[in-house]
Amino acid sequence: MKAIAVEPGADGPVVIDVERPTPGPGAALVRTLRVGVDGTDGEVIAGHHGGYPADSNHLILGHEAVGVVEEPGDTRFSIGDVVAPTVRRPPGASNEYFERGEPDMAPSGAYYERGIEGAHGYMSEYFTSPGEYLVSVPSSLADLGFLVEPLSITEKALELAYASRSSFDWTAESAVVLGNGSLGLLTLAYLREKHNYDRLYCLGRRDRPDPTIDIIEELGATYIDSRETPVAEIPAVHEPMDLVFEATGYAKHAFETVAALAPNGVGALLGVPEPWEFDVDGGRLHRELVLHNKALVGSVNSNVRHFEAAVAALNKFPAWLFEDLVTGVYDVSQFEAAFDDDDTTIKTAVQFSEYEER
Amino acid sequence: MKAIAVEPGADGPVVIDVERPTPGPGAALVRTLRVGVDGTDGEVIAGHHGGYPADSNHLILGHEAVGVVEEPGDTRFSIGDVVAPTVRRPPGASNEYFERGEPDMAPSGAYYERGIEGAHGYMSEYFTSPGEYLVSVPSSLADLGFLVEPLSITEKALELAYASRSSFDWTAESAVVLGNGSLGLLTLAYLREKHNYDRLYCLGRRDRPDPTIDIIEELGATYIDSRETPVAEIPAVHEPMDLVFEATGYAKHAFETVAALAPNGVGALLGVPEPWEFDVDGGRLHRELVLHNKALVGSVNSNVRHFEAAVAALNKFPAWLFEDLVTGVYDVSQFEAAFDDDDTTIKTAVQFSEYEER
Numbered sequence: 001m002k003a004i005a006v007e008p009g010a011d012g013p014v015v016i017d018v019e020r021p022t023p024g025p026g027a028a029l030v031r032t033l034r035v036g037v038d039g040t041d042g043e044v045i046a047g048h049h050g051g052y053p054a055d056s057n058h059l060i061l062g063h064e065a066v067g068v069v070e071e072p073g074d075t076r077f078s079i080g081d082v083v084a085p086t087v088r089r090p091p092g093a094s095n096e097y098f099e100r101g102e103p104d105m106a107p108s109g110a111y112y113e114r115g116i117e118g119a120h121g122y123m124s125e126y127f128t129s130p131g132e133y134l135v136s137v138p139s140s141l142a143d144l145g146f147l148v149e150p151l152s153i154t155e156k157a158l159e160l161a162y163a164s165r166s167s168f169d170w171t172a173e174s175a176v177v178l179g180n181g182s183l184g185l186l187t188l189a190y191l192r193e194k195h196n197y198d199r200l201y202c203l204g205r206r207d208r209p210d211p212t213i214d215i216i217e218e219l220g221a222t223y224i225d226s227r228e229t230p231v232a233e234i235p236a237v238h239e240p241m242d243l244v245f246e247a248t249g250y251a252k253h254a255f256e257t258v259a260a261l262a263p264n265g266v267g268a269l270l271g272v273p274e275p276w277e278f279d280v281d282g283g284r285l286h287r288e289l290v291l292h293n294k295a296l297v298g299s300v301n302s303n304v305r306h307f308e309a310a311v312a313a314l315n316k317f318p319a320w321l322f323e324d325l326v327t328g329v330y331d332v333s334q335f336e337a338a339f340d341d342d343d344t345t346i347k348t349a350v351q352f353s354e355y356e357e358r
Numbered sequence: 359m360k361a362i363a364v365e366p367g368a369d370g371p372v373v374i375d376v377e378r379p380t381p382g383p384g385a386a387l388v389r390t391l392r393v394g395v396d397g398t399d400g401e402v403i404a405g406h407h408g409g410y411p412a413d414s415n416h417l418i419l420g421h422e423a424v425g426v427v428e429e430p431g432d433t434r435f436s437i438g439d440v441v442a443p444t445v446r447r448p449p450g451a452s453n454e455y456f457e458r459g460e461p462d463m464a465p466s467g468a469y470y471e472r473g474i475e476g477a478h479g480y481m482s483e484y485f486t487s488p489g490e491y492l493v494s495v496p497s498s499l500a501d502l503g504f505l506v507e508p509l510s511i512t513e514k515a516l517e518l519a520y521a522s523r524s525s526f527d528w529t530a531e532s533a534v535v536l537g538n539g540s541l542g543l544l545t546l547a548y549l550r551e552k553h554n555y556d557r558l559y560c561l562g563r564r565d566r567p568d569p570t571i572d573i574i575e576e577l578g579a580t581y582i583d584s585r586e587t588p589v590a591e592i593p594a595v596h597e598p599m600d601l602v603f604e605a606t607g608y609a610k611h612a613f614e615t616v617a618a619l620a621p622n623g624v625g626a627l628l629g630v631p632e633p634w635e636f637d638v639d640g641g642r643l644h645r646e647l648v649l650h651n652k653a654l655v656g657s658v659n660s661n662v663r664h665f666e667a668a669v670a671a672l673n674k675f676p677a678w679l680f681e682d683l684v685t686g687v688y689d690v691s692q693f694e695a696a697f698d699d700d701d702t703t704i705k706t707a708v709q710f711s712e713y714e715e716r
Contacts, residue, residue, distance in 0.1 A: 300649050
């Protein structure tokens with residue numbers, strides 16, 4: 001079967017031919033429908049993540065997948081069920097994090113990540129997975145199920161953020177998403193649909209006309225151009241934010257978030273920047289965190305519960321959003337286009353097969 | 359009656375003579391037993407906090423008080439009840455934070471702080487307070503009730519810290535308290551008595567022999583000398599910490615806390631430093647927060663619930679701890695000694711009257 005992989009020395013991903021995998025006990029064989037592309041794939045291609053699977057001289061890409069169960073084996077699924085697979089897997093033997101359904105909380109070394117580090121991803125015509133790592137997706141979302149994984153990342157981060165405010169009476173009314181990439185826009189829609197924020201903002205650095213600004217405004221949110229209004233000045237220009245959701249990976253944003261927060265607010269951090277030294281007014285930042293009961297929570301990955309919440313939310317998103325957000329779905333023969341990134345690209349996916357209602 | 363106050367132009371606190379206050383409706387008259395001294399008093403004396411009460415040319419000091427109800431008025435208390443008063447009061451009209459019992463979450467401008475900003479403190483022979491801001495203290499703790507307020511600060515910070523980890527299965531086994539002042543030591547005892555940490559550490563910068571190191575070790579904790587082991591190196595020298603409790607006010611500690619934390623750990627920040635610019639590896643710090651689901655929570659002040667939890671905890675502390683921790687209790691005539699601070703001083707209080715069992 002065909003797969004899209006990175007190999008040592010190659011300039012970028014290539015199509016390779018590999019054997020169709022055979023599901024073991026407790027696993028299902030899944031026919032891949034679509035696999036989304038995101039920034040992490042770019043980092044994997046650039047070699048910024050961990051190694052190939054131990055027995056392999058390549059790494060099959062892709063961690064945002066939706067597929068159809070073809071051989072359910074002894075899993076709880078039936079032939080034709082649409083599923084999205086989670087990303088983390090035990091590195092050989094299982095461990096407490098996987099056993100209690102929280103692989104997203106496992107420390108480095110206690111997991112592989114399919115398509116990212118140590119385990120093949122989903123960019124192949126078929127993949128196998130233990131049933132416990134497959135999440136049901138309604139067939140109406142078969143074409144969009146590749147958005148479940150990124151939205152689960154948002155859900156996990158928001159779960160941590162809300163938990164951090166759960167010991168007191170916290171009513172969040174204003175939120176800003178830092179970053180107008182696909183994750184930022186999905187999060188903005190999630191905050192609108194699920195959390196009912198009165199006032200939503202999204203920060204980017206694009207000139208109009210721009211398709212992401214159109215989506216921001218169609219969601220009823222206010223676009224903030226970071227070239228005009230730096231993050232720390234958001235309270236002065238707009239208002240202090242109860243929630244800041246950082247999805248830029250720009251390290252200074254993590255610090256400026258503290259200034260952007262309203263008293264008792266929380267900043268959810270998701271970006272993964274490289275080392276970068278710079279000056280901060282650490283005294284003021286520390287003081288501000290304390291005197292106004294502010295919090296910063298870092299968040300990575302997601303588990304089955306977050307996938308399920310993401311499925312429920314996607315089901316409620318308006319159709320226009322998907323049409324505007326998904327700017328390209330490409331067959332394997334044109335896969336390079338899915339990895340291209342310019343100002344007209346928001347979210348792309350590679351299509352391995354088409355879903356057909358049974 | 360006598361009171362200890364700061365006045366414009368004075369070098370330090372002075373004893374003044376003021377009229378005994380008269381309780382209004384809903385308030386009680388309390389005869390003061392003891393009032394603790396802490397770092398915030400030093401900042402008030404140095405003029406680093408807000409103003410005097412609007413109708414006053416002085417500010418009576420003291421926010422860590424215990425007293426005996428002398429005139430209960432229409433409160434729920436009886437004559438002779440031992441009580442500790444909370445610190446924040448509405449600035450004129452009440453507001454939502456006070457109405458829901460969470461004045462500790464009120465933003466700047468929405469509160470006065472007795473003895474600190476805008477309202478007289480408790481360092482006087484008598485004080486009045488609405489009954490809702492008085493917390494019952496068992497008579498067995500009449501001499502030590504001035505420790506309720508500082509311990510309530512610890513309880514509030516830990517409540518926020520634990521809440522931030524409540525969305526997943528978190529078992530904290532290792533904790534380090536940054537700072538071996540009285541709050542740090544009280545916190546260490548609290549972590550030992552209430553939270554059952556297997557492994558406790560406390561960071562300071564003192565040479566042996568030192569009375570705070572003796573307390574640390576008697577509590578079964580390990581002393582870390584920050585001159586030998588900086589905060590960021592604690593994981594390498596000892597172990598990564600599930601909980602870091604910062605009680606130094608040293609701004610760099612807030613940042614180094616991230617490196618000291620174990621995966622999924624939380625840092626509770628309590629210090630209130632002045633502005634101070636310095637270099638940080640912000641990229642690494644941001645990345646570390648995200649990739650290991652770490653959190654930082656700032657915490658200030660406390661409410662009645664935290665006072666009640668502090669009373670319950672103090673009741674269980676061993677007698678030796680109080681003997682070692684409270685290094686001086688001084689009559690009003692010798693009050694200056696309570697404000698002296700050297701390496702033999704841990705916690706001091708001013709005594710206004712003695713408790714007599716009825």
